Each structure stands twice: as structure tokens, then as C-alpha cells.
Amino acid sequence: MKFRRDRNGVVRPRGRAQFDLRGRLTLVTGVLGLCGVVLVARAVDLQLVDNAYYQQKADARFLREIPIPTSRGMITDRNGEPLAVSSPVDSVWGNPQELLKHPDRLPELAKALGVPLDHLERRLTQRADKEFVYLKRRINPSEAEAILAHKVPGVFSQREFRRFYPQGEALAHVLGFTNIDDAGQEGVELAFDEWLSGVPGAQRVIRDRRGRIVENVDLVRAAQPGKDLTLSIDRRIQYLAHRELRATLQRTGASAGSAVVLDIATGEILAMANLPTYNPNAVTGEHRDARRNRAVTDLIEPGSTIKPITVAAGLSAGVITPHTIFDTNPGWIPNGRYRTTDHRNLGVLDTTGVITKSSNIGTSRIVEKLDNAYYHDYLARLGFGRVTGSGFPGEASGLLPPVSVWSGTHKQTMSYGYGLSATPLQIARAYATLANHGRAVRPTLVKGQHEEPVQVMEAAVADTVLKMMQTVTEPGGTAIQAAIPGYHVAGKTGTARKASGGGYSRRYFSFFAGVVPVENPRFSMVVVIDDPDPTKGIYGGFVSAPVFKSVMDGALRLMDVPPDDIETWLAEQAKQQEKERARSAPRMATTAGGRP
Template identity: 90%
Template sequence: MKFRRDRSGTVRPRGRAQFNLRGRLKLVVGVLGACGVVLVARAVDLQLVDNAYYQQKADSRFLREIPIPTSRGMITDRNGEPLAVSSPVDSVWGNPQELLKTPDRLPELAEALGVPLDHLERRLAQRADKEFVYLKRRINPSEAELILARKIPGVFSQREFRRFYPQGEALAHVLGFTNIDDAGQEGVELAFDEWLSGIPGAQKVIRDRRGRIVENVDLVRAAQPGKDLTLSIDRRIQYLAHRELRATLQRTGAVAGSAVVLDIATGEILAMANLPTFNPNAVTGEHRDARRNRAVTDLIEPGSTIKPITVAAGLEAGVITVNTIFDTNPGWIANGRYRTTDHRNLGVLDTTGVITKSSNIGTSMIVQKLDNQYFHDFLARLGYGKSTGSGFPGEASGLLQPADGWSGTTKQTMSYGYGLSATPLQIAHSYATLANHGRAMQPTLVKGQHAEPRQVLSAGIADTVLRMMQTVTEPGGTAIQAAIPGYHVAGKTGTARKASGGGYSRRYVSFFAGVVPVENPRFAMAVVIDDPDPTKGIYGGPVSAPVFQTVMDGALRLMDVPPDDIETWLAEQAKQQAKERARNAPRVAATPAVASGAGQ
């Protein structure tokens, strides 16, 4: 390579361009400056101009919208006593992703939750890609605190509400229950779920990577608690009905029972009890049959309780009068190729006697004079064959076949309660209609929710039949066990054989339906005892009437209903006073001789 010396004497390579250090330095500085400007511009764009997208991405990792729990409306009885209330509880939940990072703490967590370790591990593994799983729901806050006190990473709690039923089994069928998410499942809880359910609120919060709330950002929606509901039920009368049903099932060996009490003037249901029952505070998947509200879902042939209705139909049609005579000799009457019989030969009866003595033959003679369609329509007017409209979920309509489908024996058997079916509520409703001067009131479970009455029967005929029914509870009637001192009671017993295999078995349903007091009717009640032990009695008088007597006696006093039978009321008061005086009288000390003789 050849070299040359420049003017300053420096030796440089010959044939190459001179190295411009200053120019290159300016170029580097310019490029770096441009990059800095681009970075600053991009930062300004991201943070000030177009930051929404990235803010959303950041928020999606830490900002959460969580629900604000709300309480379900309280259910009370007609007097304001709580029947269903919601109490705050805690639910423990976990972050599976966080929990699976510390498997050594899982045995401790399983012990705190009271669950097998393999069950917990399997549940977490199934939701390994999730950030939420319930570990234990609706427990006492103190129990939740003990679990959280172990400070296991990924374990948290949240507030919820749980339903409690202070009256327990006594009102289980009426109220129903809610599921674990506090949604109504049966009974009033289901029928009025929308009314009782609150609207949960929502709140935006910031959670850290462990799921803990570090900041409340914004209230999205305030929680709205559910609305309260006042039922027509009187818990005192309900308790009486439940207690007496239980005692009767134990006394008679029956498998089930139902009782319904109606306020005649308003149609309000004051009590509706069923056995067997269940505990709504601890509902399990077992014994589902016990959760059925038999008073509105079970269909039964009403037996002799239909006889006053048959008599009313005959009176309205004008085919009989109060003084019509019925010769029931020799104790049976033909019904096609079958026979209709009485429990014994009742001889000659008038219209009142047909009800007093519960004559199948007498009602058969009445219905033979009636047109098929007329009798069908009359029963329908009294509420048979259609729902009462109480609004209870699953209420049965009963069975009343169209008249053109009747066989040659249908009408006669229907006159004394076979060949049609009804619920206990329908039976009570038809009796309340008779007692309400022929005006039908729609039954309701809500206090103050009254429909307009419908006049389905003339007041004169309804009052006349009610007077006839009064003889049933008086000496010579079939239900003297239903008599209440101080009050005139109108009612009717019933004993129906249970259908089985296309015929009838030797198992029975025992009824009593009645009204009290007759002078100014206040309550109607139907009692149904299913399958009593035949060795302990099957007839409605000794089996079902005592339930009516005890429950109505208590209800009349609880409601301060004045007596309408002053003579028996005064006699009862005198008897009670005599007992009280005898109880409080000082005891005469025994003489030594008497005492000595007693010792021997």
C-alpha cells in the first residue's frame, strides 16, 4: 500500500476517502433523537390520546363487577308473626389456580371444611382453569371466620342469605322452601317467588392477584330487598290443626291426614295442615312424598260429605221439599245390576233425616228425580271439577265427568260421593259456600286478597240445608263428637272406600266437614284421615269429627266469636265453675282412725 504525506505532515493511505468523524457523529445523534421523539410520541398516544383499549385490558385483569346480595321478603301470618325470614350467612369460596399452587395446604383446608381430601382435590382439579369455586355455602359467619383464620392462600368468603322457618313442620306444606340459591321451590315460596325475591345489586371493585378486594371503584346498582308477604294463615289455628292431626294419626293408626280451615265471609285460608310432613329448615332428597300438600293436590272421593249438596240440588230443582218422605226399607235400592245399601235399615226418613242418618238410599231417591246435566252443573257451581283458584302451585282440579259420559249407575253413586273426586280444600270450599248463604268466595292464602262473591245457590236453600246439617252433631246424629258447648255446629261425616285395581278395597278414608257457628257462620273446616286401622275405627264420626271439635273450639275462643247456643254455654260455664270450686276447696284432714285404717 502506498502512502502520502498531507500538508500538515501527516502520513495517510493513498487512494481512500478521508474519514469524516464529525459527520458520522451527527448522523448517530440524529437517529437517536428521532427514535426518542417516536417513543415519546407513542407514549403520549398510549397514555393520553388512545388509552381506552389498554386501560380496558388492564382493568380486565384486576377490575371485577361483583354482586351485592339482598334478602328475600319476610312471610308473616295474618297477625304479623314471622313464618319465613332470611338471615345473613357466609359462603366460603376459593381460587383453584391459587390453591393448586400450594398443594401442601390442601389437607388443612379439607379438615377445616369437613370434607374428604380426595373430594377437595378432585373438585379443584376439575376447575383448574377457573378462578372461582364454592367450597362451603351458607354457613354461620363464625364458622367461616374459623376457616379464614387458617390464612390458606386462595380462600375467601362472601355474604349471602339463608331462609329460616320458625314454625318448622307445622307450616311446611303451605310455605314450601327455597333452594341453595334462595329461589322458591314449593308452596308459597314458589307461588310468590317474584314478589319475595329481591334484586341483587352490583359493585365494581379492584382485586389483587390473590383475589382480595383492594378498592371499591363504583356502585353499579343498589340492591333491592324482596317485598314482605302477609298470609291469611293464623299460626295459632294452624298449630291446633297440626297437633290434632298428629294425635289422631297416632290414635287411629292412619297413614296420612289433612285439615283445612276457611274464613267463610272472606274465603281466607286460616289453616292448612298435612301429615306426614317435613322440616323445611333441613330439606333433603329423601321422603319426597311427605312434601306433598295433600290438602290441594290429593284427589279423594268425598263420600257422604256430598249428601248435603245432593239435597240442595233436589230442593233447588223443586223435586223434593223439606217434608218429603223417603221409605228406605228394606235397607237397599237397585242401581242397575248393583245395589245401593245403607249401613243398616233406616226405615222411613224425611229430608232432614236423610242427612242426619246419612242415608245412601235417600240421596239415591233424590237424584233419580234430577236430570243428569242439571246435577252435573249444580255440582260444578259448588266448585267440584275445577280448581278453587287459591293460587297454590300444583292445585288439583278434581274429577267431575261430563254428564254425557255417565254410565247407568254413575249419577246414583255420585249422589253419595262415589264416581267423582275432590281435594280437601274443595270440600271445605263447598261447605263455606253453603254457610255463606249460597255465595262462593274464592279461597286465598293472602290476607286481604278477596275476590267478588258469586251467588251460586239461593240463600234460602243454603240456609235450610245448613239447618239440616246441624242435626248431624246433635243427639241421634252421626257426629255428636263434633259438638262444641255453647255453639251450634252443622256438619257431615263421610266414610269412603279407597279405589284399588278397578274396584274398591277394604281400606277407607274418613271425613268430617262442618261449619260453626250456625247462627252467624264464621269457620268452615274439612278433616280427612287416610287409611285408618279398621280395628281402631273407620267412620268419620269417631275418627275425624274430634279433630274438628278441638280445632274449632280453640279457634272460636282465639277469635272471640260469641256463642250462639246460650243454654249449653251457660251449662258449660256452670260445670267449669263447679270444677274450679272443687279444685280450690280446702281438703278435710283425715281423722287418726281413718288414717290408721288407710295404712292397713
């Protein structure tokens, strides 16, 4: 490399440009100044021009929209007595990300929650990327406070509501229940879930990194509580039905039972009881069969309870009169390859006697005179083969086979209750129609939600058949145990074999369907006892009629229904007074003798 000496005597490399210090300083200063301008411009853009996006990002880390819980509407009976209410409870939740940072505190937390440690660890590990997990839901606030008192990092509580059913098992099938999220699952809770459910509110809050609320920002939406619902059920009559069913199952060894009580004029369901039952306050996954509302979901062949309707069809068609004579000797008649028999040879009967003595042969003679389509249509008009429209979830429509599939024996067996099926509620509605001068009403579970009745049968025919049915509960009838002193009772017993394997078994349904009082009908009731012990009795007059008497006796008094049989009422009052005098006589004698 060659060198040269500049004019100042400094030796420099030959051929290189002279170093310009001033230019270099100017360039660096310009670049730094330009960077400063860019930074200031960016700061202005972030802070003033386009700050919404970044504010949103910041809020996302600390601002949360949390729900405001609300309660379901209360369910009451027709008199305002609470049947289902919502009580405030607490739910304990945790932040898995925070909890997993303190594994040494998990054994303490598991003990406080009352769960195995491995179960808690597994739940937290499975949700390690989440910020929320329920640890224990819908517990008493005091229990939640006890858990929070351990001050485990990442554990919090929130307010919720839990459904409570004061009547317990007695109304379980009517009301149903709600799940862990307070949504209706069965019964009225499911049918009216949208009406009963409230609309949760929402509010924005700021939470710190531990999940604690440090500031309420604003109210997004106010909570709207659910609407209340008043049922047609009378809890007093419901209790009577439940109590008498239970006593009857114990007395007869039966496996199940149902009872339905209707207000004849309005179709309002006053009671609907079933056994076996369950506790809606503590529903488990076991015994699902006990949750079934047999009164509206179970199909049964109605047996002899259909006979008054068969008689009504004959009277309406004009093929018989109340005085038509039927010779039932020798106690059986052919029915294709089979026989139609009575429980014994009933001899010669008139139309009323066919009902009083419950003659299968008598009703068979009546349907012989009826056109197939006419008889089918008559049963359909009384509500057989279609849902009642009560609105209860899972209600069955029953089975009324079309005429096109009838065999040579079908109509005859249908006349005394075989070959078709119905629910207890359908039978109760049919009897209410007879008692309501032939006007059909739609059953309802909601008070005041009844419709105008529809005339489906001549009033004169309905009234005539009702009078015939009164003889069933009088001396000589098949259900004298359904008689209520002071009131005329119209009804019909039934004992039907249970279908099994394409035939019929030696197991039975025992029925009683009745109306009271006859002069001014108020209540229609159906009692069905499933599979009573044959050694203890199977006939409806013995098994089911006493249930009717006990429940209706109480209902008539609870509703202040005046007696329509004054003579027996006065006789009963005199008998009660005599018993009271007999009980008080020993006490008076003891007092007179000077003993305390």
C-alpha cells in the first residue's frame, strides 16, 4: 500500500477519499430525528386515533361479562299453596390454571369439598387450559363459606338457585323436577319450562389476575325472574289420593296404582297420583320406572268401565231402550272360536241390569245391533284413541283400532273393554262427559285455562246412563263399597286381565270409575290398581272402590259440596251422634263417681 503526506504533514493511505465528519454527524442526526418522529406519530395513533382496538385487547385480559342468576317462577296449587319454589344456593368454582400452581393445597381443598384427591386432580388436569370449572354446585351458602374459608388460591363462589318441592313424593309425577342447570326435565316443569324459566341478566366487571371482582363496570341486561304458574291441582285432594293409594297397595299387595280426579264442569285436574313414586328433591339415576306418570302414559284395556259407553251408544242409535230385556242364559255366548262369559249366570236382565251386574253378554248383545263404523265413531267422540290435550309431556293417545282391521270377534270384545286401550285420564274424561250431560271438556292442569265444552252425546242419553250407573253402588250392585253416605254415587267397576305374550295372563288390573254427586255432578274419578295379589282379592269393587269412597268423601267436604241424598245423610248424622253419646257416657259416669 502506498502512502502520502497531506498538507498538514499527516501520513494517509494513497487513493482513499477524505473522511467527512460533519456529513456523518448530519446523517446520524437526521436518521435519529426521523425515528423520533415515527415513534411520536405511532404513539399519537395508538393513544388518540386508533385506541379502541388496543383497549379491547386490554379489556379482554381483565374485563368480563358475567351472568346475573335469576329464579324460576313459583308453582302453586289452585288455592295458592306453594308446590315448587326456588331457593338461593351457592356454587363453588375454581380457576384450574391458578389451582395447578399450588398443588400442595389440593389435598386440603379435596377434603373441604368432600371428594377424593385423585378425582379433583384429574378434573383440574383435564381443564388445565381453562379458567373455570365447577367444584361443587347448588349447596347451602354456609357450606360454600366453609370451603372458601380455607382460602385456597383460585377458589370462588357464585349465587344460583335450586328447586324445592314442599309436597315431596305426593306430587312428584305432576310437577316433575329440574336438572342441575335448573331446566325442567319432566312433568309441569318440562311442559311449562319456557314460562317458568327466567331470563338471566348480565353485567360487566373487572377481575384481577386471581379472578376476584374488583370493579362493577356496568349493567348489560337486568335479570328477569320466571313467571308464576297456578295449577288446577288441589294439594289436599292430591294428598288424600296419594295416601289412599299407598294404603291400598299395602292392603292388596299390588305393584302399582293410579288415581285421577277431574272437575266435571271445567275439566280441571284436581288430583293425579301414582305409585310407586320418587322424591323430586333428591332425584337419582336409579328407579327410573318410578318417575313414570302412569295416569297419562300407561295404556290399559279399560275392561268393564267401557260398558256404560256401550250402553250409551245403543241408546243413542235407538237399537235399545232402558227397558230392553237381555237373556244371558246360560252365562256364555259364542265369540268366534272363543266364548264370551259372565262371572256367573246372571239370567234375564234389562238394560240397567247389564250395567248393575256388569254383564259381558249384555253388552255383546247391544253391539250386535250397532253398525261397526257407528260404534267406532262413538268411542272416538268420547276421546278414545286420541290424546286428551292436557299438555302433559309424554301423554299417550291410546289405541282404538280402525274398523278396517276388526276381526269377527273384535267389536264384541271391545264392548266389554278388550281390544282397545286407554289411559286412566282418558277414562276419567269419558266419565266426566257422561256426567256433564254429554258435553266433553279438555282436561287441563292449569287453573282457569279451560275451554268451552263440546256436545258429543245427547244430554238425555247421558243423564239416563248416569242414573243406571247409580245402581252399581247401591245394594245389589258390584261396588257398594264406593257408596258415600249423603251422596248418590254413579260408577262402574272393572277387572281386566293383563295382556302377555299375545294372550292374557292371570294377572289383573282392578278399576273403579265414578261420578259424585249424581244430582249435580261435581267430580269424576278413576282408580286403577295394577296387579293385586289374587289371594287378597282382584275385583274392582273390592280393590279400587274403597279408594274412590275415601278420596271423594274427603273432597266433597273440602269443597263444601251439599249432599244430594238427604235421607242417608240424616241417618249418618244420627249414627255419628249416637256414637258420640256412647263415647261420652263412660266419661260422664267416671266424673260422677268422683274420679279424675
